[in-house]
Amino acid sequence: MARAWYLKSRPKGMPTLDNFDLRPLPLPPLEPGMVRVRNLWLSVDPYMRPRMTEAKSYVAPYALDAPLDGGAVGEVVESKADGFSPGDLVSHRFGWRDEAAAPAEAFTKLPASGLPPQAYLNTLGIIGATAYFGLLRVAEAKAGETVFVSAAAGAVGSTVVQIAKVKGMRVIGSAGGPEKCALVRELGADAAIDYKSPGLLADKLEAVAPEGIDVYFDNVGGEHLDAALAQAREGARFAICGMIGAYNSTEPVALRNLFRIIAARIRIQGFLVSDFRDRFGEFQRDMGQWIAQGRTSGSETVMDGLEAMPAAFLALFSGRNTGKMLVRL
Amino acid sequence: MARAWYLKSRPKGMPTLDNFDLRPLPLPPLEPGMVRVRNLWLSVDPYMRPRMTEAKSYVAPYALDAPLDGGAVGEVVESKADGFSPGDLVSHRFGWRDEAAAPAEAFTKLPASGLPPQAYLNTLGIIGATAYFGLLRVAEAKAGETVFVSAAAGAVGSTVVQIAKVKGMRVIGSAGGPEKCALVRELGADAAIDYKSPGLLADKLEAVAPEGIDVYFDNVGGEHLDAALAQAREGARFAICGMIGAYNSTEPVALRNLFRIIAARIRIQGFLVSDFRDRFGEFQRDMGQWIAQGRTSGSETVMDGLEAMPAAFLALFSGRNTGKMLVRL
Numbered sequence: 041m042a043r044a045w046y047l048k049s050r051p052k053g054m055p056t057l058d059n060f061d062l063r064p065l066p067l068p069p070l071e072p073g074m075v076r077v078r079n080l081w082l083s084v085d086p087y088m089r090p091r092m093t094e095a096k097s098y099v100a101p102y103a104l105d106a107p108l109d110g111g112a113v114g115e116v117v118e119s120k121a122d123g124f125s126p127g128d129l130v131s132h133r134f135g136w137r138d139e140a141a142a143p144a145e146a147f148t149k150l151p152a153s154g155l156p157p158q159a160y161l162n163t164l165g166i167i168g169a170t171a172y173f174g175l176l177r178v179a180e181a182k183a184g185e186t187v188f189v190s191a192a193a194g195a196v197g198s199t200v201v202q203i204a205k206v207k208g209m210r211v212i213g214s215a216g217g218p219e220k221c222a223l224v225r226e227l228g229a230d231a232a233i234d235y236k237s238p239g240l241l242a243d244k245l246e247a248v249a250p251e252g253i254d255v256y257f258d259n260v261g262g263e264h265l266d267a268a269l270a271q272a273r274e275g276a277r278f279a280i281c282g283m284i285g286a287y288n289s290t291e292p293v294a295l296r297n298l299f300r301i302i303a304a305r306i307r308i309q310g311f312l313v314s315d316f317r318d319r320f321g322e323f324q325r326d327m328g329q330w331i332a333q334g335r336t337s338g339s340e341t342v343m344d345g346l347e348a349m350p351a352a353f354l355a356l357f358s359g360r361n362t363g364k365m366l367v368r369l
Numbered sequence: 370m371a372r373a374w375y376l377k378s379r380p381k382g383m384p385t386l387d388n389f390d391l392r393p394l395p396l397p398p399l400e401p402g403m404v405r406v407r408n409l410w411l412s413v414d415p416y417m418r419p420r421m422t423e424a425k426s427y428v429a430p431y432a433l434d435a436p437l438d439g440g441a442v443g444e445v446v447e448s449k450a451d452g453f454s455p456g457d458l459v460s461h462r463f464g465w466r467d468e469a470a471a472p473a474e475a476f477t478k479l480p481a482s483g484l485p486p487q488a489y490l491n492t493l494g495i496i497g498a499t500a501y502f503g504l505l506r507v508a509e510a511k512a513g514e515t516v517f518v519s520a521a522a523g524a525v526g527s528t529v530v531q532i533a534k535v536k537g538m539r540v541i542g543s544a545g546g547p548e549k550c551a552l553v554r555e556l557g558a559d560a561a562i563d564y565k566s567p568g569l570l571a572d573k574l575e576a577v578a579p580e581g582i583d584v585y586f587d588n589v590g591g592e593h594l595d596a597a598l599a600q601a602r603e604g605a606r607f608a609i610c611g612m613i614g615a616y617n618s619t620e621p622v623a624l625r626n627l628f629r630i631i632a633a634r635i636r637i638q639g640f641l642v643s644d645f646r647d648r649f650g651e652f653q654r655d656m657g658q659w660i661a662q663g664r665t666s667g668s669e670t671v672m673d674g675l676e677a678m679p680a681a682f683l684a685l686f687s688g689r690n691t692g693k694m695l696v697r698l
Binding site: 090261266280281282283292293294295296298299300301302303304305306307308309310311312315 | 419610612622623627631638639641644
């Protein structure tokens with residue numbers, strides 16, 4: 041019997057293990073045109089948190105007492121669909137479970153890239169695409185500009201750092217603690233800021249970017265966004281990708297430097313990677329090339345077993361992961 | 370002897386009359402190429418408040434113990450410059466004083482439009498240009514869209530309401546109190562919101578815009594900005610023109626709905642009217658035509674006498690004016 045994690049109750053503030061329940065998942069019988077897949081890798085991502093709330097959003101909230109979903113990579117174990125055979129590796133959206141059966145359209149075969157399959161949940165998947173389109177299209181970052189990225193040791197942030205260096209930008213990354221900051225520098229960042237060290241974030245940013253920043257890639261919101269506002273140069277562009285700091289908070293975001301948006305003519309733009317679905321070919325071509333050249337690589341934090349899913353998800357909010365957080369089945 | 374208002378001390382929080390001092394102003398002798406002007410109308414504007422602080426901004430802060438400046442319209446009383454004769458009406462930047470003497474380049478002759486001269490400090494000046502470029506270029510508001518504008522009974526806001534109606538948009542304006550809301554409706558707004566009435570601003574906005582807003586023209590920041598974030602439709606554009614609510618505050622701006630910037634892909638863009646200096650011809654042609662057709666008009670609140678300048682300036686922050694606040698000499 042397949043098993044899946046169900047949303048037992050809606051979290052208020054920080055989610056807990058009690059919000060989740062591992063239950064048997066009855067799979068539909070395999071009709072013609074359908075494929076059955078055994079999952080190998082499951083993704084946990086910050087965007088899942090707002091989906092657990094019953095709020096107006098771009099995608100329907102997770103239903104209570106229903107299986108959760110999310111990114112996954114698996115292996116076809118049974119196929120009644122043309123073009124799919126047992127052993128094929130596929131990416132799909134039936135995460136949070138060990139097995140899935142669905143019409144073949146729901147699965148995408150992974151190309152024979154020689155890369156580990158979980159790369160398609162990371163650098164070559166929506167993580168990489170988010171970094172790529174956010175930095176280059178939303179923020180329109182250009183060679184020679186100074187880019188500030190928060191959560192730079194995280195999945196999206198670490199990819200932003202690497203793309204920015206490939207593209208000839210100066211990059212400042214923030215992360216929590218000396219180990220993560222060392223990782224950010226290893227990824228190629230010109231400077232790393234430890235947001236957990238004493239002192240004001242805006243002062244630390246000014247120390248490494250005395251001329252200010254042209255681009256801010258925001259994964260966290262809050263104090264980071266405020267520091268970026270303080271140090272923004274004229275015509276700066278902010279790509280707002282995530283506000284992980286706000287997802288579990290019931291407090292409003294307090295900004296002291298919002299008024300600078302006028303004098304510095306700052307443009308703040310929220311985006312979703314799905315807006316760029318039509319341009320994924322461009323991204324996969326560039327990113328595939330950079331990986332082949334060794335200029336970008338995906339870092340990951342792995343937990344094992346379906347049982348670990350809620351813990352892996354919760355770990356996103358305590359900053360325990362570097363790179364992409366994944367669960368291996 | 371000419372007289373001018375000097376900045377005696379930098380205000381902390383809300384300015385007071387004590388920050389200003391009316392002193393004699395020695396005028397330079399009139400050399401060849403120079404013009405002497407007696408001022409008729411002086412402008413007070415919210416943007417002057419941040420210039421009274423010693424902070425990083427787009428224009429140098431006002432110097433202590435020096436005459437203040439700002440928009441003004443006057444009459445040439447003496448000229449040693451070609452093209453200027455006594456009786457000519459001119460606009461210029463030597464406000465906060467009764468007389469000015471300077472090289473002719475500092476003065477712009479008003480065209481023979483048949484309009485009252487103070488229109489060049491209002492609808493046909495930077496007020497009108499701010500509304501025009503902010504709404505049509507920065508926010509890219511289009512016919513059929515729903516526009517929300519704060520301080521809609523104020524100088525810029527009342528012009529935004531009128532331009533939006535000329536351009537076929539649906540307009541919601543906010544203002545403080547029933548009289549101002551009545552004015553906003555008279556200007557053509559489809560709905561007016563009294564932000565001083567009991568209840569949450571976001572709820573009031575939702576009541577009149579159940580489908581959400583496409584554009585927000587922000588003159589005040591704070592709770593208004595937060596309400597606009599709550600009600601923004603997908604792809605909404607915010608033109609940030611002013612944050613009068615923040616100018617005198619030492620408290621941070623608290624936003625509960627900033628996270629919506631991602632799901633709704635909101636674009637928030639700060640701007641200064643000076644960015645559009647090269648396109649003033651376009652604005653003056655359109656606006657001149659709309660005024661001639663009776664489709665836009667400038668409303669104003671007038672105080673009399675040079676002595677009234679600081680009080681007129683302070684009145685901007687207590688919402689005592691409707692339309693453009695002016696001082697007539």
